Amino acid sequence: MTLNSSQHVYDALKVFGAPLKGIAPKDFEDPQMILQIGVTPVRIDILMTLPGVSPEEAWAHRTPSHYGKEPINILGKAELIAAKKVAGRPQDKLDITKLLRRPQPKRNR
Secondary structure, three states, rough: OOOHHHHHHHHHEEEHHHOOOOOOOOHHOOOOOOEEEOOOOOOEEEEOOOOOOHHHHHHHHHHHEEEEOOOEEEHHHHHHHHHHHOOHHHHHHHHHHHHHHHOOOOOOO
16 A cells, blocks of 8 residues: 555544544555454454455455445455455354355445
8 A cells, every 4th residue: 555545544534533543644554454443243344455355356346235324345255255265264264165155246336
């Protein structure tokens, strides 16, 4: 992520009201950075990179959805499976099995 795009991410999160104390725009340039907002099960994880999926693939195959009344984009099924294969944790393997059983959602764009 470039300094310009990391500034955009920072500004968007600030408008959203994210807790940014101790975080600077340049922190979003670190590919290992993960910003967690909230508490499970209602937690948002913001990852700077996702092993197994390029930003271009993630954006091209995103699935539009809603969180309440807010429009959001969700990682596509194939990209989620690819990322889980790379992670390879026991829960990821279980998730892959479940995901492969589910039909592909329809895209409304």
